[in-house]
Amino acid sequence: MPNSKTYLLLWILAPISVYATFGPEDSGDYLSNTTVTPSQQQVMQDAIYIKQALAYKNYQAVAPLIHPTRGVRFSMYAYVDLKSDKVFSRAQFTQYLKASKIKFTWGQQDGTGDLYITPLPAYLTAWVDASKYQATAPTINQFQGFGNSLNNLTDIYKNHDFVEFYHPGSDKYSGMDWRAIRLVFADYKGKPYLVAIVSDQWTI
Incomplete structure (x- = not known):
């Protein structure tokens, strides 16, 4: 099993057209205590790339890794709602990034019940807000954040394999302002693709 330095080297040597480095590598030692398959190593690599692209607002870079037939689902909270969650195909994702005045109803905000309406x-x-997770070591198929949702x-x-990026919150709020994003992948013709971005945080 490769160590984190080997894994980082493999990531750097990946085709630059797809795996450009957006910022500090944060893979940490996620492989050190976890047994992963070669496929899961690829999932982790892709997840780190996607998170970095989101953190640096290079949203278009995510499009090639969206599942070709299933698209990508967005869940506001830990509960994945098959009826109301927004699901965009790769083409729609690209289109709505450009048509930034088109607004969508993503769901209800916890606490107030107000609808969250905004462009993609x-x-x-x-x-x-993937920028919150720059210093966080990701985990594969393991939850770090737990709330009431x-x-x-x-x-x-x-x-399915998923990678979680976790922000533990602040001392000021006793960690109750923690957040997490989970990137879920599914295989297509022997390669993993993104099928969901699930956000999570403390809920009432």
């Missing part, structure tokens, strides 16, 4: 780029910037990810996405 604003949702990625303000709600997904029902987490049904492993029920909806059985036999």
Whole structure:
């Protein structure tokens, strides 16, 4: 099993057209205590790339890794709602990044019940907010954040790999301002692709 330095080298040597480095590598030692398959290593590599692209607002760079037939789902909280979550194909994702005045209803905000209505780029910037996870070591198929919201990810996405990026919150709020994003992948013709971006945080 490669160590984190070997893994980082493999990532750097990946085709530059797809795996450009957006910022500090944060893979940490996620491989050191976890047994992963070669496929899961690829999932982790892709997840880190996607998170970095989101953190640096290079949203278009995510499009090639969206599942070709299933598209990508966006869940505001840990509960994946098959009826109301927004799902965009790769083409739609690209289109709505450019048509930034088109607004979507993403769901209800916890606490107030107000509808969260905003364009796709604003949702990625303000709600997904991947910049929070720059110093966080990701985990594969393991949850770090737990709140009151029902987490049904492993029920909806059985036999799927997911990578979680976790922000532990601040001392000021006793960690209750923690956040997490989970990137879920599915195989297509022997290669993993992104099928969901699930956000999570403390809920009432």
